[in-house]
Amino acid sequence: MAARSRTFEWGDPKVSAAAVGRASGLEFLRDVLAGRLPAAPIASALGFTLEEVESGRAVFALEPGEEHYNPIGSVHGGVYATLLDSAAGCAVQSALPAGMGYTSLDLNVKFLRPVNVETGKVRAVGTVVSQGRRTALAQAQLLDSADRLLAHATSSCMLFPVPAA
Incomplete structure:
Protein backbone atom coordinates (compact mmCIF):
# COMPACT_ATOMS: atom_id res chain seq x y z
CA MET A 1 0.00 0.00 0.00
CA ALA A 2 1.63 3.26 -1.18
CA ALA A 3 1.30 6.15 1.26
CA ARG A 4 0.69 9.65 -0.02
CA SER A 5 0.93 13.00 1.73
CA ARG A 6 0.00 16.60 1.18
CA THR A 7 1.24 19.73 2.92
CA PHE A 8 -0.51 23.08 2.98
CA GLU A 9 -0.33 26.47 4.68
CA TRP A 10 -2.94 29.05 5.55
CA GLY A 11 -3.08 32.63 6.72
CA ASP A 12 -4.32 33.74 10.14
CA PRO A 13 -8.15 33.60 9.98
CA LYS A 14 -8.43 36.32 12.64
CA VAL A 15 -7.07 38.85 10.14
CA SER A 16 -9.91 38.28 7.68
CA ALA A 17 -12.54 37.91 10.43
CA ALA A 18 -11.56 41.31 11.83
CA ALA A 19 -12.03 42.89 8.38
CA VAL A 20 -15.62 41.63 7.89
CA GLY A 21 -18.05 44.53 7.79
CA ARG A 22 -15.43 47.29 7.67
CA ALA A 23 -15.94 47.67 3.93
CA SER A 24 -18.60 46.27 1.61
CA GLY A 25 -18.71 42.52 1.14
CA LEU A 26 -17.54 42.99 -2.44
CA GLU A 27 -14.51 45.01 -1.33
CA PHE A 28 -13.72 42.37 1.33
CA LEU A 29 -13.83 39.55 -1.23
CA ARG A 30 -11.77 41.54 -3.73
CA ASP A 31 -9.13 41.93 -1.00
CA VAL A 32 -9.15 38.13 -0.51
CA LEU A 33 -8.91 37.60 -4.28
CA ALA A 34 -5.97 40.03 -4.51
CA GLY A 35 -4.18 38.41 -1.54
CA ARG A 36 -4.51 41.49 0.69
CA LEU A 37 -6.54 39.37 3.12
CA PRO A 38 -6.00 35.67 3.76
CA ALA A 39 -8.48 33.21 2.32
CA ALA A 40 -10.40 30.93 4.67
CA PRO A 41 -8.25 28.06 5.99
CA ILE A 42 -10.74 25.53 4.55
CA ALA A 43 -9.75 26.73 1.07
CA SER A 44 -6.13 25.78 1.78
CA ALA A 45 -7.11 22.49 3.40
CA LEU A 46 -9.14 21.40 0.37
CA GLY A 47 -7.09 23.25 -2.25
CA PHE A 48 -9.74 25.51 -3.77
CA THR A 49 -9.45 29.19 -4.68
CA LEU A 50 -11.65 32.20 -5.21
CA GLU A 51 -11.34 32.98 -8.93
CA GLU A 52 -13.92 35.68 -9.60
CA VAL A 53 -16.17 37.99 -7.64
CA GLU A 54 -18.65 40.69 -8.59
CA SER A 55 -21.75 41.99 -6.87
CA GLY A 56 -24.11 39.05 -6.34
CA ARG A 57 -21.73 36.45 -7.85
CA ALA A 58 -18.73 34.45 -6.64
CA VAL A 59 -16.74 31.69 -8.36
CA PHE A 60 -14.48 29.15 -6.67
CA ALA A 61 -12.34 26.54 -8.48
CA LEU A 62 -10.82 23.20 -7.52
CA GLU A 63 -8.60 20.72 -9.33
CA PRO A 64 -9.89 17.40 -7.91
CA GLY A 65 -7.26 15.10 -6.49
CA GLU A 66 -7.37 11.69 -4.91
CA GLU A 67 -7.02 13.40 -1.51
CA HIS A 68 -10.66 14.46 -2.07
CA TYR A 69 -11.87 10.89 -2.63
CA ASN A 70 -14.35 8.88 -0.62
CA PRO A 71 -13.84 5.10 -0.21
CA ILE A 72 -15.57 4.34 -3.54
CA GLY A 73 -13.07 6.30 -5.66
CA SER A 74 -14.78 9.59 -6.41
CA VAL A 75 -14.77 13.06 -4.85
CA HIS A 76 -16.55 13.05 -1.49
CA GLY A 77 -19.91 14.83 -1.38
CA GLY A 78 -18.64 16.99 1.46
CA VAL A 79 -16.11 18.53 -0.93
CA TYR A 80 -18.92 19.35 -3.39
CA ALA A 81 -20.96 20.81 -0.52
CA THR A 82 -18.06 22.93 0.74
CA LEU A 83 -17.44 24.42 -2.69
CA LEU A 84 -21.15 25.10 -3.26
CA ASP A 85 -21.60 26.56 0.23
CA SER A 86 -18.60 28.83 -0.29
CA ALA A 98 -20.31 47.84 4.85
CA GLY A 99 -21.41 47.02 8.38
CA MET A 100 -23.27 43.83 7.42
CA GLY A 101 -22.40 40.17 7.71
CA TYR A 102 -24.12 36.87 6.94
CA THR A 103 -24.25 33.27 8.04
CA SER A 104 -25.66 30.25 6.26
CA LEU A 105 -28.95 28.95 7.63
CA ASP A 106 -29.16 25.90 5.40
CA LEU A 107 -27.66 24.23 2.36
CA ASN A 108 -29.56 21.89 0.05
CA VAL A 109 -27.31 19.99 -2.37
CA LYS A 110 -28.23 17.82 -5.35
CA PHE A 111 -25.40 15.60 -6.62
CA LEU A 112 -25.88 15.00 -10.35
CA ARG A 113 -22.62 13.56 -11.72
CA PRO A 114 -19.54 11.96 -10.18
CA VAL A 115 -16.28 13.92 -10.00
CA ASN A 116 -12.79 12.38 -10.01
CA VAL A 117 -9.29 13.36 -11.09
CA GLU A 118 -10.19 12.75 -14.73
CA THR A 119 -12.95 15.39 -14.49
CA GLY A 120 -10.32 18.13 -14.33
CA LYS A 121 -10.86 21.58 -12.88
CA VAL A 122 -14.35 22.27 -11.54
CA ARG A 123 -15.94 25.64 -10.79
CA ALA A 124 -18.60 26.47 -8.22
CA VAL A 125 -20.55 29.50 -9.44
CA GLY A 126 -22.72 31.17 -6.82
CA THR A 127 -25.37 33.80 -7.46
CA VAL A 128 -27.86 35.69 -5.32
CA VAL A 129 -31.45 34.78 -6.17
CA SER A 130 -33.21 37.09 -3.70
CA GLN A 131 -32.07 39.45 -0.95
CA GLY A 132 -34.11 41.17 1.72
CA ARG A 133 -33.18 43.05 4.89
CA ARG A 134 -32.82 39.93 7.08
CA THR A 135 -32.34 36.99 4.72
CA ALA A 136 -30.96 36.15 1.31
CA LEU A 137 -31.39 33.16 -0.97
CA ALA A 138 -28.49 32.05 -3.16
CA GLN A 139 -27.82 29.21 -5.53
CA ALA A 140 -24.61 27.62 -6.72
CA GLN A 141 -23.75 25.31 -9.60
CA LEU A 142 -20.74 23.00 -9.75
CA LEU A 143 -19.57 22.87 -13.38
CA ASP A 144 -16.83 21.02 -15.25
CA SER A 145 -14.67 22.60 -17.97
CA ALA A 146 -17.39 21.92 -20.58
CA ASP A 147 -19.96 23.66 -18.33
CA ARG A 148 -21.75 20.38 -17.60
CA LEU A 149 -23.72 20.59 -14.37
CA LEU A 150 -22.20 18.28 -11.74
CA ALA A 151 -24.16 19.46 -8.68
CA HIS A 152 -26.56 22.21 -7.65
CA ALA A 153 -27.26 23.85 -4.30
CA THR A 154 -29.47 26.44 -2.71
CA SER A 155 -28.67 28.26 0.51
CA SER A 156 -30.63 30.54 2.78
CA CYS A 157 -28.52 33.09 4.63
CA MET A 158 -29.27 35.29 7.61
CA LEU A 159 -28.07 38.89 7.31
CA PHE A 160 -27.03 40.87 10.38
CA PRO A 161 -25.19 44.02 11.38
CA VAL A 162 -21.54 43.50 12.32
CA PRO A 163 -20.60 45.21 15.59
CA ALA A 164 -18.02 47.97 15.17
CA ALA A 165 -14.59 46.91 16.40
Missing part, protein backbone atom coordinates in the same frame (compact mmCIF):
# COMPACT_ATOMS: atom_id res chain seq x y z
CA ALA A 87 -19.84 30.05 -3.68
CA ALA A 88 -23.42 30.66 -2.53
CA GLY A 89 -22.37 32.33 0.73
CA CYS A 90 -19.77 34.55 -0.89
CA ALA A 91 -22.28 35.56 -3.59
CA VAL A 92 -24.45 36.86 -0.73
CA GLN A 93 -21.46 38.48 0.98
CA SER A 94 -20.53 40.24 -2.26
CA ALA A 95 -23.90 42.02 -2.25
CA LEU A 96 -23.68 43.30 1.34
CA PRO A 97 -22.94 46.89 2.28
Whole structure:
Protein backbone atom coordinates (compact mmCIF):
# COMPACT_ATOMS: atom_id res chain seq x y z
CA MET A 1 0.00 0.00 0.00
CA ALA A 2 1.63 3.26 -1.18
CA ALA A 3 1.30 6.15 1.26
CA ARG A 4 0.69 9.65 -0.02
CA SER A 5 0.93 13.00 1.73
CA ARG A 6 0.00 16.60 1.18
CA THR A 7 1.24 19.73 2.92
CA PHE A 8 -0.51 23.08 2.98
CA GLU A 9 -0.33 26.47 4.68
CA TRP A 10 -2.94 29.05 5.55
CA GLY A 11 -3.08 32.63 6.72
CA ASP A 12 -4.32 33.74 10.14
CA PRO A 13 -8.15 33.60 9.98
CA LYS A 14 -8.43 36.32 12.64
CA VAL A 15 -7.07 38.85 10.14
CA SER A 16 -9.91 38.28 7.68
CA ALA A 17 -12.54 37.91 10.43
CA ALA A 18 -11.56 41.31 11.83
CA ALA A 19 -12.03 42.89 8.38
CA VAL A 20 -15.62 41.63 7.89
CA GLY A 21 -18.05 44.53 7.79
CA ARG A 22 -15.43 47.29 7.67
CA ALA A 23 -15.94 47.67 3.93
CA SER A 24 -18.60 46.27 1.61
CA GLY A 25 -18.71 42.52 1.14
CA LEU A 26 -17.54 42.99 -2.44
CA GLU A 27 -14.51 45.01 -1.33
CA PHE A 28 -13.72 42.37 1.33
CA LEU A 29 -13.83 39.55 -1.23
CA ARG A 30 -11.77 41.54 -3.73
CA ASP A 31 -9.13 41.93 -1.00
CA VAL A 32 -9.15 38.13 -0.51
CA LEU A 33 -8.91 37.60 -4.28
CA ALA A 34 -5.97 40.03 -4.51
CA GLY A 35 -4.18 38.41 -1.54
CA ARG A 36 -4.51 41.49 0.69
CA LEU A 37 -6.54 39.37 3.12
CA PRO A 38 -6.00 35.67 3.76
CA ALA A 39 -8.48 33.21 2.32
CA ALA A 40 -10.40 30.93 4.67
CA PRO A 41 -8.25 28.06 5.99
CA ILE A 42 -10.74 25.53 4.55
CA ALA A 43 -9.75 26.73 1.07
CA SER A 44 -6.13 25.78 1.78
CA ALA A 45 -7.11 22.49 3.40
CA LEU A 46 -9.14 21.40 0.37
CA GLY A 47 -7.09 23.25 -2.25
CA PHE A 48 -9.74 25.51 -3.77
CA THR A 49 -9.45 29.19 -4.68
CA LEU A 50 -11.65 32.20 -5.21
CA GLU A 51 -11.34 32.98 -8.93
CA GLU A 52 -13.92 35.68 -9.60
CA VAL A 53 -16.17 37.99 -7.64
CA GLU A 54 -18.65 40.69 -8.59
CA SER A 55 -21.75 41.99 -6.87
CA GLY A 56 -24.11 39.05 -6.34
CA ARG A 57 -21.73 36.45 -7.85
CA ALA A 58 -18.73 34.45 -6.64
CA VAL A 59 -16.74 31.69 -8.36
CA PHE A 60 -14.48 29.15 -6.67
CA ALA A 61 -12.34 26.54 -8.48
CA LEU A 62 -10.82 23.20 -7.52
CA GLU A 63 -8.60 20.72 -9.33
CA PRO A 64 -9.89 17.40 -7.91
CA GLY A 65 -7.26 15.10 -6.49
CA GLU A 66 -7.37 11.69 -4.91
CA GLU A 67 -7.02 13.40 -1.51
CA HIS A 68 -10.66 14.46 -2.07
CA TYR A 69 -11.87 10.89 -2.63
CA ASN A 70 -14.35 8.88 -0.62
CA PRO A 71 -13.84 5.10 -0.21
CA ILE A 72 -15.57 4.34 -3.54
CA GLY A 73 -13.07 6.30 -5.66
CA SER A 74 -14.78 9.59 -6.41
CA VAL A 75 -14.77 13.06 -4.85
CA HIS A 76 -16.55 13.05 -1.49
CA GLY A 77 -19.91 14.83 -1.38
CA GLY A 78 -18.64 16.99 1.46
CA VAL A 79 -16.11 18.53 -0.93
CA TYR A 80 -18.92 19.35 -3.39
CA ALA A 81 -20.96 20.81 -0.52
CA THR A 82 -18.06 22.93 0.74
CA LEU A 83 -17.44 24.42 -2.69
CA LEU A 84 -21.15 25.10 -3.26
CA ASP A 85 -21.60 26.56 0.23
CA SER A 86 -18.60 28.83 -0.29
CA ALA A 87 -19.84 30.05 -3.68
CA ALA A 88 -23.42 30.66 -2.53
CA GLY A 89 -22.37 32.33 0.73
CA CYS A 90 -19.77 34.55 -0.89
CA ALA A 91 -22.28 35.56 -3.59
CA VAL A 92 -24.45 36.86 -0.73
CA GLN A 93 -21.46 38.48 0.98
CA SER A 94 -20.53 40.24 -2.26
CA ALA A 95 -23.90 42.02 -2.25
CA LEU A 96 -23.68 43.30 1.34
CA PRO A 97 -22.94 46.89 2.28
CA ALA A 98 -20.31 47.84 4.85
CA GLY A 99 -21.41 47.02 8.38
CA MET A 100 -23.27 43.83 7.42
CA GLY A 101 -22.40 40.17 7.71
CA TYR A 102 -24.12 36.87 6.94
CA THR A 103 -24.25 33.27 8.04
CA SER A 104 -25.66 30.25 6.26
CA LEU A 105 -28.95 28.95 7.63
CA ASP A 106 -29.16 25.90 5.40
CA LEU A 107 -27.66 24.23 2.36
CA ASN A 108 -29.56 21.89 0.05
CA VAL A 109 -27.31 19.99 -2.37
CA LYS A 110 -28.23 17.82 -5.35
CA PHE A 111 -25.40 15.60 -6.62
CA LEU A 112 -25.88 15.00 -10.35
CA ARG A 113 -22.62 13.56 -11.72
CA PRO A 114 -19.54 11.96 -10.18
CA VAL A 115 -16.28 13.92 -10.00
CA ASN A 116 -12.79 12.38 -10.01
CA VAL A 117 -9.29 13.36 -11.09
CA GLU A 118 -10.19 12.75 -14.73
CA THR A 119 -12.95 15.39 -14.49
CA GLY A 120 -10.32 18.13 -14.33
CA LYS A 121 -10.86 21.58 -12.88
CA VAL A 122 -14.35 22.27 -11.54
CA ARG A 123 -15.94 25.64 -10.79
CA ALA A 124 -18.60 26.47 -8.22
CA VAL A 125 -20.55 29.50 -9.44
CA GLY A 126 -22.72 31.17 -6.82
CA THR A 127 -25.37 33.80 -7.46
CA VAL A 128 -27.86 35.69 -5.32
CA VAL A 129 -31.45 34.78 -6.17
CA SER A 130 -33.21 37.09 -3.70
CA GLN A 131 -32.07 39.45 -0.95
CA GLY A 132 -34.11 41.17 1.72
CA ARG A 133 -33.18 43.05 4.89
CA ARG A 134 -32.82 39.93 7.08
CA THR A 135 -32.34 36.99 4.72
CA ALA A 136 -30.96 36.15 1.31
CA LEU A 137 -31.39 33.16 -0.97
CA ALA A 138 -28.49 32.05 -3.16
CA GLN A 139 -27.82 29.21 -5.53
CA ALA A 140 -24.61 27.62 -6.72
CA GLN A 141 -23.75 25.31 -9.60
CA LEU A 142 -20.74 23.00 -9.75
CA LEU A 143 -19.57 22.87 -13.38
CA ASP A 144 -16.83 21.02 -15.25
CA SER A 145 -14.67 22.60 -17.97
CA ALA A 146 -17.39 21.92 -20.58
CA ASP A 147 -19.96 23.66 -18.33
CA ARG A 148 -21.75 20.38 -17.60
CA LEU A 149 -23.72 20.59 -14.37
CA LEU A 150 -22.20 18.28 -11.74
CA ALA A 151 -24.16 19.46 -8.68
CA HIS A 152 -26.56 22.21 -7.65
CA ALA A 153 -27.26 23.85 -4.30
CA THR A 154 -29.47 26.44 -2.71
CA SER A 155 -28.67 28.26 0.51
CA SER A 156 -30.63 30.54 2.78
CA CYS A 157 -28.52 33.09 4.63
CA MET A 158 -29.27 35.29 7.61
CA LEU A 159 -28.07 38.89 7.31
CA PHE A 160 -27.03 40.87 10.38
CA PRO A 161 -25.19 44.02 11.38
CA VAL A 162 -21.54 43.50 12.32
CA PRO A 163 -20.60 45.21 15.59
CA ALA A 164 -18.02 47.97 15.17
CA ALA A 165 -14.59 46.91 16.40
